[in-house]
Amino acid sequence: MYTLVLLRHGESEWNLQNRFTGWTDVDLTPQGVEQAAKAGELLQEEGLSFDLAHTSVLKRAIRTLWLVLDRMDLMWIPVQRCWRLNERHYGALQGLDKSETAARYGDDQVLKWRRSYDLPPPALDYDDQRHPRFDPRYQGLDPRLLPDAECLRDTVNRFLPYWNDYLAPQILAGKRLIVAAHGNSLRALVKYLDHISDEEILKLNIPTGVPLVYRLKEDLTPIESKYLGDPEEIQAAIAATAGQGRAR
Numbered sequence: 001m002y003t004l005v006l007l008r009h010g011e012s013e014w015n016l017q018n019r020f021t022g023w024t025d026v027d028l029t030p031q032g033v034e035q036a037a038k039a040g041e042l043l044q045e046e047g048l049s050f051d052l053a054h055t056s057v058l059k060r061a062i063r064t065l066w067l068v069l070d071r072m073d074l075m076w077i078p079v080q081r082c083w084r085l086n087e088r089h090y091g092a093l094q095g096l097d098k099s100e101t102a103a104r105y106g107d108d109q110v111l112k113w114r115r116s117y118d119l120p121p122p123a124l125d126y127d128d129q130r131h132p133r134f135d136p137r138y139q140g141l142d143p144r145l146l147p148d149a150e151c152l153r154d155t156v157n158r159f160l161p162y163w164n165d166y167l168a169p170q171i172l173a174g175k176r177l178i179v180a181a182h183g184n185s186l187r188a189l190v191k192y193l194d195h196i197s198d199e200e201i202l203k204l205n206i207p208t209g210v211p212l213v214y215r216l217k218e219d220l221t222p223i224e225s226k227y228l229g230d231p232e233e234i235q236a237a238i239a240a241t242a243g244q245g246r247a248r
């Protein structure tokens, strides 16, 4: 049996402001910092440890990982960062207030943009200065790989090569991994691992800063998965995440 830990970053500045974030590189709030340290504590209390860590190239996930590893006295383990673990690209919605967007386009439309498998949000303009092609961290990549908006299917497709090339082989080699990433890049992984249907994935919300522990069989199919922490608080955090896209 293998163990794999997934962790969405702690609360970010734009989570707090309820704005679509995607590839925008915002930092953690003080509460997000606290959530990350608490996640480290919970992981340690659970008796877990790690050999390798993976994260995106966005600072809310990187800092969350730092705080977890610091809390666990594991700052020395190798960390691999990759754009393939980034949040789903939210296209032209990035920066907009989620509730205001729902008031304008309707709750149902925003739910589809946030949670459907195959409906991408409106794309960022190719010449928009926020387009990833202008960001130095993506300079070495084939520009055709860079998204201007993604539906979850697109995120699954860019995430899977990372699973196949790094995560799965490392787990099979006996390495204990933690993956600190984002609400929708982790939905992509959970969908893949748990074989969640395109319809059911609409209902999956992952809260900030709560470790999700998977136990996997030898063939990497899940035996079980569970969040660490107080079940009521976790349910409330999941419901709050789901509710962010409704008009007030």
Ligand SMILES: O=C(O)[C@H](O)COP(=O)(O)O
Pocket: 019, 020, 021, 022, 023, 087, 090, 098, 114, 182, 183, 184, 241, 244, 245
């Ligand atoms: O990119 C974002 O706005 C959040 O990290 C995830 O947002 P969502 O829960 O609205 O998909």
